Amino acid sequence: MAREQDILKRSAPKRPPRLTSRRIGSHTSSAGGVQNAAERAYRLGCNTFQIFSSSPRQWAPYELGELQCAEMNRLRAGYDLKPLVIHTNYLVNLASSSETFLQKSMKAFRGEVERALALCAGYLVLHPGSFRGSDREQGLVRTAAAIAASTQGLDLAKGGLTILIENTAGAEFSLGGSFEQVAEILERLRGAVPVGACIDTCHTHAAGYDIVSEEGLYVTLQHLDATVGLNHVKVWHCNDAKAARGSKLDRHQQIGKGMIGKETFRVLLNDLRLAHAAFIAETPIEKPGDDRRNVDALKKLVAGT
Numbered sequence: 001m002a003r004e005q006d007i008l009k010r011s012a013p014k015r016p017p018r019l020t021s022r023r024i025g026s027h028t029s030s031a032g033g034v035q036n037a038a039e040r041a042y043r044l045g046c047n048t049f050q051i052f053s054s055s056p057r058q059w060a061p062y063e064l065g066e067l068q069c070a071e072m073n074r075l076r077a078g079y080d081l082k083p084l085v086i087h088t089n090y091l092v093n094l095a096s097s098s099e100t101f102l103q104k105s106m107k108a109f110r111g112e113v114e115r116a117l118a119l120c121a122g123y124l125v126l127h128p129g130s131f132r133g134s135d136r137e138q139g140l141v142r143t144a145a146a147i148a149a150s151t152q153g154l155d156l157a158k159g160g161l162t163i164l165i166e167n168t169a170g171a172e173f174s175l176g177g178s179f180e181q182v183a184e185i186l187e188r189l190r191g192a193v194p195v196g197a198c199i200d201t202c203h204t205h206a207a208g209y210d211i212v213s214e215e216g217l218y219v220t221l222q223h224l225d226a227t228v229g230l231n232h233v234k235v236w237h238c239n240d241a242k243a244a245r246g247s248k249l250d251r252h253q254q255i256g257k258g259m260i261g262k263e264t265f266r267v268l269l270n271d272l273r274l275a276h277a278a279f280i281a282e283t284p285i286e287k288p289g290d291d292r293r294n295v296d297a298l299k300k301l302v303a304g305t
Ligand SMILES: [Zn+2]
Pocket: 087, 125, 127, 166
């Protein structure tokens, strides 16, 4: 008996990173090629991850070779990394009232969709844009129309790709500072393109919603359900906040070290109505290991792990 146990011990594979019943991951660097992000995410203990497929603040997309994509898919299958989430470049503004900028944004966004399809991503996250130069309602209409127009002829449903509209902190002219605005864009696109929402906890807090007190969080989730629908929220960006509620300042902080606090994340991660979603940290890396520590912090909050 003792001998049998010894044999089992010796042949036991190296313990894989601890996984939970939830999909938890991190925004991960694609330095050296997108396929490297999959390896990095696995080593951070993620079972889902987010990347950029273009430089976040430049127009030039990353070069994607067929071999890179194949390697990315092989690693993701081997490491059970799903879904893959891609975040659109920050320059894209599909609500722009300048025709030249709108055309440039639409071309760039089509490229984002093409790369997301090539990488077999499940979700492409998009900020709804800025309505500077017109009004909010026109901005919402323009964004929805531009998403539909720039994806024409691309079969997102066949590729299993859904575009997610992210809520924002609602500063100045930025669209998406309320759940109603996110819901309106989704409503306008239903039937045309597969769409859903990405809710960022830091943006929600900065936009003025109470997600800190127990009752406030309950009410905010009810409100989100009544507008966007909790089943349509496919990704939660899990970020603590440096700034106060209602400040409109988008300043991400490490989980549990900001104005939100870790109890909010415990509630979100254990709410069965949200169990289908991916939870992704976009927390700052101030010292080496912060990315792993934030993923670990989220994983520890899931009950029974
Ligand atoms: Zn974002």
